[in-house]
Amino acid sequence: MTLDLFRHRPSRRQFLQVTTGGIAAGALSAAMPDDATAGLSVLKPPILRPGDTVGMVAPASNAYEPEEIAIAKETMEQYGFKVVLGRNITAQNGYLAGTDAQRAADVNEMFRRADVRGIVTFSGGYGCSRILPLLDYEQIRRSPKVIVGHSDITALLVGINRKTGLVTFHGSSGLTGVGDYAMEHFRRAMMSTGAIGEVAKPPNSVAGTIERTNRLITIFPGRATGQLVGGNLTLITNLIGTPFEPDTTGKILFLEEIGEEPYRIDRMLTQLWLAGKLQAAAGIALGRFVDCYPKEYQASFPQTISLENVLRDRFEPLKKPTLYNLMFGHVRENAVLPIGAIATLDATAKTLTVNENAVRAS
Numbered sequence: 284m285t286l287d288l289f290r291h292r293p294s295r296r297q298f299l300q301v302t303t304g305g306i307a308a309g310a311l312s313a314a315m316p317d318d319a320t321a322g323l324s325v326l327k328p329p330i331l332r333p334g335d336t337v338g339m340v341a342p343a344s345n346a347y348e349p350e351e352i353a354i355a356k357e358t359m360e361q362y363g364f365k366v367v368l369g370r371n372i373t374a375q376n377g378y379l380a381g382t383d384a385q386r387a388a389d390v391n392e393m394f395r396r397a398d399v400r401g402i403v404t405f406s407g408g409y410g411c412s413r414i415l416p417l418l419d420y421e422q423i424r425r426s427p428k429v430i431v432g433h434s435d436i437t438a439l440l441v442g443i444n445r446k447t448g449l450v451t452f453h454g455s456s457g458l459t460g461v462g463d464y465a466m467e468h469f470r471r472a473m474m475s476t477g478a479i480g481e482v483a484k485p486p487n488s489v490a491g492t493i494e495r496t497n498r499l500i501t502i503f504p505g506r507a508t509g510q511l512v513g514g515n516l517t518l519i520t521n522l523i524g525t526p527f528e529p530d531t532t533g534k535i536l537f538l539e540e541i542g543e544e545p546y547r548i549d550r551m552l553t554q555l556w557l558a559g560k561l562q563a564a565a566g567i568a569l570g571r572f573v574d575c576y577p578k579e580y581q582a583s584f585p586q587t588i589s590l591e592n593v594l595r596d597r598f599e600p601l602k603k604p605t606l607y608n609l610m611f612g613h614v615r616e617n618a619v620l621p622i623g624a625i626a627t628l629d630a631t632a633k634t635l636t637v638n639e640n641a642v643r644a645s
Contacts, residue, residue: 323448325623328427329645331473333363335400338393339457340369341380343435344408355405355457372405379410387417394423406458407434415527420446429473432456433617437514442527444622450641453514454619464616472619476644479637483609483618498608502595504631505604507566511626513537520551523558531564535628537620539570539612544577545593552597566604566628568635569594571612604630
């Protein structure tokens with residue numbers, strides 16, 4: 284996955300090339316959580332309301348320019364929230380928003396603060412998986428709160444859900460910017476206690492035109508119901524073999540990606556298949572795979588297969604309901620998907636419906 288919507292930033296591939304083998308031994312020598320928390324009951328956070336205070340943290344990459352933090356803050360203020368910034372949000376440690384300890388401390392503090400009702404993220408980039416061993420999961424379970432983001436934030440959302448049972452929210456980070464569609468999904472998911480209903484369906488096309496971009500594609504028909512789990516493909520793959528890897532058994536696995544060539548998508552999906560994660564899922568919901576096309580032709584390695592062909596090759600043999608091109612991922616109009624909530628995927632009817640509320644009345 285290359286980063287977000289901001290092309291002046293380094294790509295995820297560049298981040299990984301720089302950091303291979305470079306994680307400080309001290310950060311990973313911390314006691315890793317065991318799997319005793321597997322099977323915890325679902326924990327829904329309290330509803331967010333206009334006027335509530337939310338904490339903004341940067342658990343991954345730092346701000347490229349200081350003004351970006353102001354932009355992200357103003358984005359979240361559109362919902363009527365008061366936004367307080369994490370004390371380390373302006374810190375820089377190379378390409379990270381401070382040290383692992385600083386970034387984890389900001390997340391832990393926001394869960395601990397009684398005046399903070401929810402947690403929003405500045406941006407993705409790279410770095411969330413580094414802080415997973417440093418989070419206070421007991422505190423998170425004692426004081427559950429909405430936490431939302433996407434891209435690299437996938438690691439944070441899946442890790443917290445896995446270790447606490449807390450419903451977390453895959454949706455736009457502050458710096459992404461949002462339109463009316465994304466804001467409406469945000470309010471339905473986190474600012475209402477009613478059943479969320481149908482989500483991630485592309486906006487209606489202009490009457491009298493043939494839609495080219497927002498076409499829902501059934502890769503395999505059928506209907507399945509289960510808890511939602513997923514996020515960015517790179518990050519889901521990155522968590523395999525760790526104490527934080529997602530449990531996909533009987534669940535609706537949702538995936539999205541940006542900036543990866545088809546053969547790289549194939550490689551990551553194959554890893555999930557070899558790990559049994561695809562076979563275990565009840566259904567597959569695929570979002571936007573932005574700029575995922577061959578970047579250049581190599582005579583020694585022809586890249587003639589398209590992304591859709593890669594997806595069909597990997598998912599059709601599973602014979603599980605699979606729907607492609609839903610409206611979530613690295614797009615401005617990013618629907619919110621609550622990890623841990625029950626949803627029904629109808630690949631035949633081309634719908635994804637969250638059957639319940641994802642927050643509770645406080």
